Amino acid sequence: MQQQYKRRTLRTLASLLAGAALFAGGAQAAGYPERPINLIVSYGPGGGTDLVARMMAPFLQKHLGGDARIVVLNRPGAGGAIGFAELARAQADGYTIGFINTPNLLTIPIERKSSFTWQSYDLLGNLIDDPGAFTVLKDNPLKNLADLSAYAKQNPGKATVGTTGTGSDDHLAMLRFERASGTKLSHIPYKGAGEVRGALAGGEITIGAINVGEALQYQKGGTPLRFLGQMGKTRSAALPDVPTFKEQGYDFELASLRGLAAPKGLPEEVRAKLVDAVKRTVDDPEFQAKAKDMFAPLRYLPPADYAKELAGGEAEFRQLWKEAPWLDK
Numbered sequence: 001m002q003q004q005y006k007r008r009t010l011r012t013l014a015s016l017l018a019g020a021a022l023f024a025g026g027a028q029a030a031g032y033p034e035r036p037i038n039l040i041v042s043y044g045p046g047g048g049t050d051l052v053a054r055m056m057a058p059f060l061q062k063h064l065g066g067d068a069r070i071v072v073l074n075r076p077g078a079g080g081a082i083g084f085a086e087l088a089r090a091q092a093d094g095y096t097i098g099f100i101n102t103p104n105l106l107t108i109p110i111e112r113k114s115s116f117t118w119q120s121y122d123l124l125g126n127l128i129d130d131p132g133a134f135t136v137l138k139d140n141p142l143k144n145l146a147d148l149s150a151y152a153k154q155n156p157g158k159a160t161v162g163t164t165g166t167g168s169d170d171h172l173a174m175l176r177f178e179r180a181s182g183t184k185l186s187h188i189p190y191k192g193a194g195e196v197r198g199a200l201a202g203g204e205i206t207i208g209a210i211n212v213g214e215a216l217q218y219q220k221g222g223t224p225l226r227f228l229g230q231m232g233k234t235r236s237a238a239l240p241d242v243p244t245f246k247e248q249g250y251d252f253e254l255a256s257l258r259g260l261a262a263p264k265g266l267p268e269e270v271r272a273k274l275v276d277a278v279k280r281t282v283d284d285p286e287f288q289a290k291a292k293d294m295f296a297p298l299r300y301l302p303p304a305d306y307a308k309e310l311a312g313g314e315a316e317f318r319q320l321w322k323e324a325p326w327l328d329k
Contacts, residue, residue, distance in 0.1 A: 032270050035095060037097060038098075039071065039099070040090075042076065043080060043194075045194055047214065054208055055171070056287065059287045060278070076132065080101055080104040080164050080165060087262075088116035088264075092265035094273075101258070103168065122263070125301060126301035126306045127260065130214070132169050132173045134173075134177075134230065143158055145249070148181075152181065153217045156183070160206045161207040162199050163188070164196065168189075175324070212232070212296070213295040216239070229250075231245050232253065260274075
């Protein structure tokens with residue numbers, strides 16, 4: 001009899017605690033956000049992710065409602081690993097969110113020990129899908145990939161390629177081009193596309209491996225860049241005269257997905273509010289116009305579809321690692 005009473009008491013207590021937790025979560029969501037939300041960018045100022053984050057912040061604030069305020073924090077270094085790790089270990093309360101970038105998010109845990117994988121986060125939605133590209137300064141005699149291949153064969157290791165870090169889409173593109181062309185290039189990693197642009201403009205590197213949207217922004221800003229080729233499936237509407245790598249005999253495609261995520265374990269009501277605000281932001285005509293103006297190619301993926309994309313990408317990169325590890329030698 002006494003044991004039955006204890007069991008009933010425990011069940012009642014568990015029920016009360018569950019109800020209290022649900023009430024607390026609902027109350028938290030009702031008032032959310034009550035203080036500024038930090039948005040981590042794992043690359044330096046002036047890169048594509050940073051520019052999109054700062055352009056996007058007012059729209060996300062608007063669609064979250066109330067007195068929402070987004071504070072962009074740059075955490076560059078280690079190919080994005082510093083920022084990704086900080087995001088993964090932050091408190092899961094909705095007051096820290098951040099951009100996650102592929103392939104770096106997927107390749108870093110494959111190539112070395114890390115404190116995160118893509119499953120360390122609550123996904124909020126993907127925003128950008130930006131193809132890679134090789135660029136040079138306009139006064140460079142190289143006009144296309146055939147020219148680059150010929151130069152690299154005559155001067156092994158002399159052509160330097162600036163990227164956003166080991167295992168980035170830019171770095172993988174360089175390695176795949178080397179294998180396909182039978183050439184040797186020299187890899188120079190930076191903390192973000194803004195640094196790559198600066199190095200290219202300053203004559204420190206030969207090739208800037210910069211995504212299409214980023215490179216177009218830099219062109220618009222006055223950097224005299226010329227595209228040797230871009231890695232999309234088809235020619236870009238913004239670059240109709242620039243052939244793809246495939247058109248030039250290099251049959252591969254590489255791009256960078258840039259989406260928003262939060263530490264794993266958000267209260268469901270807070271997560272739902274953030275996911276909704278991201279979707280409303282992408283659907284906002286003014287946001288779409290600003291994204292087009294800054295050459296940011298939008299590709300919205302809701303969390304479930306985003307997860308499928310990341311899982312598929314991870315499988316592909318694990319297979320690639322088995323066949324040809326991409327670490328610098």
